[in-house]
Amino acid sequence: MTDVDLLIRGARVFDGGGGAPSVADVAVRGDAIADVGPDLALRAAETVDAEGLALAPGFIDVHTHDDAVVLDPDGMAPKLTQGVTTVVTGNCGISLAPDPRAGRPAPTPPLDLLGGAGAFRFPRFADYLAALRALPPAVNVAPLVGHTALRARAMDALDRPATDAEIAAMRADLAEALAAGAIGLSTGLAYPPARFATTDEVAALAADVAAKGGLWTTHMRDERTGVVSAVAETIDVARRTGVRTLISHHKCAGAAAFGLSATTLAMIAEARKTLAIDLDVYPYTASSTVLLADFARDSARVTVSWSDPFPDAAGRDLSAIAAEWGVDAETALERLKPGGAIYHQMDEGDLRRILAFPPSLVGSDGLPRDRRPHPRLWGAFPRVLGRYVRDEGLLDLATAVAKMTGLTAAALRLRDRGRIAPGMKADLVLFDPERIADAATYEDPTRPALGVERVVVNGRTALARGALTGDRAGAVIGA
Ligand SMILES: [Zn+2]
Structure with missing residues (x-):
């Protein structure tokens, strides 16, 4: 007879709230955390001695392009080896569904960063989510629908603003996606197929998202010398529509833009006094x-x-x-x-300033389709915990963990994720704070991270002693 399925004993528990850790036992029953406390007197089917290790809520990768790879039964190694248990897909205007080709033989760049024509096989957003649920995926998926995908469906040419009829068509597809389970809408206004979208076009869609309580994430119109006006446009849309807003992979790109994060972060801090505006960042100076x-x-x-x-x-x-x-x-x-x-187009000073900005969240922006990917795909989260926490002291460990868990879940309105507490879903990562590090480099970009000992997704072990179990316990979440 056992009381619980899994008992992790004696870890330093970072609960995701950003406060100091405490040494405790964490008990898991089914897919949820059953109890947290010192020396729990429980019989468990499996007990893990975690003395000397850190236990955190599973990391939430708030910015991914994993739409296609979450459908690959073996595709999530880059994320699970970092301790990621939830991914937000469909960012930067780019989503796999609804099928954006609309008669074109191949997906319009940048939609093709998800895959070739064969990857785009879901007529509606509901079809995509049905395929995910049937698999199921190895991590939890909180999906966004992409504005560029909607634009490519609705318009015969993308180098102009949408007409009222085309905006109506986009709104119908958006409504279908939100009803099916999308957590919101993403835009990629810096990219050619969305660059000609007016602020009004974006606001029309964002207002629909706001009406459903959803999230708008945006790869802004300009991340170079125009980044200040792009932040102003983003805040304008948030104010006009009331939509919860997340600025994606905030950066200042190109030498002429170095240092502008001092201005943009001040604008974001001011806007946050009255609006729900968050931002994410990846810990590298190359995009x-x-x-x-x-x-x-x-x-x-x-x-x-x-x-x-x-x-x-x-x-x-x-x-x-x-x-x-x-x-x-x-x-x-x-x-x-x-x-x-x-x-290679960013400055370390801006990166450090954005990463240290209290509200910023950590996302990878990894590109799993790429033959020689940016190392962020395999290394973003351990790089923050190793390089920027342990080695450089830019952040303390509890603050960094919160930027990957509790703060992220709050921004995404994932009410039962991102914290270690009784009743929360049992997404967990056990790691060695002295050893955790990114091993992926620009020269050797697919080396798994070091120091992640165990990863639990919805109560089931996805990685133990550094090796994947092959279990797939993820779910479509968020709606
Ligand atoms: Zn982007």
Whole structure:
């Protein structure tokens, strides 16, 4: 006879609320946390001695492009090995559903960063969620629907503002997605297919999201020298519609924009006095997305992460490829399309300022489709806990954990996630705070993180002693 399924004994428990840890036992029954306290007198089917280790709520990756890879039964190793138990999909305007091709043979970039034409096989958002639930996934999925996907469905040409009829079509698709279980809408206004969307077009959709209590996440119109006006536009939409707003992967890209985070964070702090505005950040000074000439122009170095016509270009610098071909970098970039790249274009000072800003959340923005991905895919969370907490002291461990768990769950309105307390869902990560570190680098980007001992998703062990169990206990959550 046992009282509980799993008993984790003697860990330093960081409950996700940002306060000091305490040494306690944590008991799990079914998919929930049954009890938390010192020396629990319970008989357990499995007991884990966790003395010397840290126990936190499973990390919530608030910014992912995992829409397709969550459907792959073996696809979540990059996240589980970091201690991630929940991913938010559909960011930057890019979602796998509803099918954005609308008669086009291939998805319009940047939608193709999720996969090729074959990946886009869900006519409606409900079809996508049905496939996820049938699998089920190895982690929890909180899905967003992408504005660019809706735009590509509704419009024959994307280089202009939408008409009233096209906005009505987008609103109908948005309503279907929200009813099916999307937690909100994302926009990717910096990308060509959404750049011509007016603020009014965005606000029309955001108002529908607000009416359903949903979330709007935005890869803003400009993350370079125009980042200040982009933050102003974002705050304007939030104020006009009342939508809960999350600024994605906040950054100041290109040398001319370095230092502007002092201004943008002050604007966000002021807006937060009256509006629900959050932000996320990944702990690297290089960005990554599809091949875009204007991104390359502002970058000190550009490394190709994938290319359909030239697969072997992945991992090579654009400048070296251009020199070998005897062309300029922009010509080489055009020849490599469709493809993606890593853009070294940020300043460490801005990154540190944004990461240390109390409301900021940690997301990976990892790109699982890429042949030579940005190392954030495999390393974002341990990099914060290793490099920025232990090695550099930028944050304390409890604060960093809260940016991955409790604060994130609050921003997403995930009421039974992100905290260690009786009754909460049993998403947990046990790690060694002295050893946790990212091992993935730009040169070797798929090395699993170090120091993560055990990961529990909805009460079931997904990773033990550093090895994946293959169990898939994730759920579609949030709505
Ligand atoms: Zn983005």
